[in-house]
Amino acid sequence: MAGKIDAHLAKLGIEIPAATAPAANYVPYVKTGNLVFVSGQVPFVDGKLTYQGKVGKDFTTEEGMACARVCALNILSQVKDACGGDLDKVVRCVKLSGFVNCTDGFGEQPKVVNGASDLMVEVFGDKGRHARFAVGTNALPMNVAVEVDAVFEIS
Template sequence: MDVDTRLRELGIELPAPTAPAGNYLPAVRAGGLLHLSGTGPVRPDGSMVTGKVGDGGLGLEEAREAARLTGLQLLSTLKAELGELDRVRQVVKLFGMVNCAPGFNRTPAVIDGCSDLLVEVLGDRGRGARSAVGMAELPFDIAVEIEAVVLVD
């Protein structure tokens, strides 16, 4: 089954990719690898999910949803760069950063929101290596930032 059909079955409509927030490209291809710049959680209305996780502001489920929204942005960037998501051969690596309060150590559970989405949409091609770390601050106070390396045709 092609990825566009899978997205329709899941009721997922990809958002427009966000523009870079600085002097960088959203993606750079090096051979068969596409390196996606870090992106954050954009809601359907265009606002960003902001705040720290674990300080009474954002709970684990809200943070997981933020990571899922970030995954949608990654898929959107992939589609914009490749023309079609069926060209994705394998998610090689995700690097997930969580804007978290001191003592919050459930960053892997947060980034699962993105990983689960990628597997749901891409199947086993969506499961790759991963890091999930806590940060004291993220740009614009976003809750989550994730970058990816993807093997493509």
């Protein structure tokens, strides 16, 4: 029955943004079999890029977590599009990959990427628990602080 996840999102006060077009020569997601591979999502809010800079210099760990959450909301928008608007088709979040644009010596990448992981569990419960990696890097496209991609299993 469609709508359980949407009702849960409304109860949580979470609004999924409209899916955005890719910024270069790629597609926002690929469906193959029962898997959806979501391209890396960056912190676009209302069509505007946010959180540009480095975690550990321009942003605190907590602000980095908020940035990762924005990326995760954008992931959900792509998954929703891939599911024809029905997030009830999500069987589980399989994997998240998190990239953190950070200063040398910064070591809290896992905590930053928890901003995305926590949202998946908040939205999907146990179906939101996933495998993951969190990596620090010296630069990301458009100087964003965080980029996250994902793999979902759908019905």
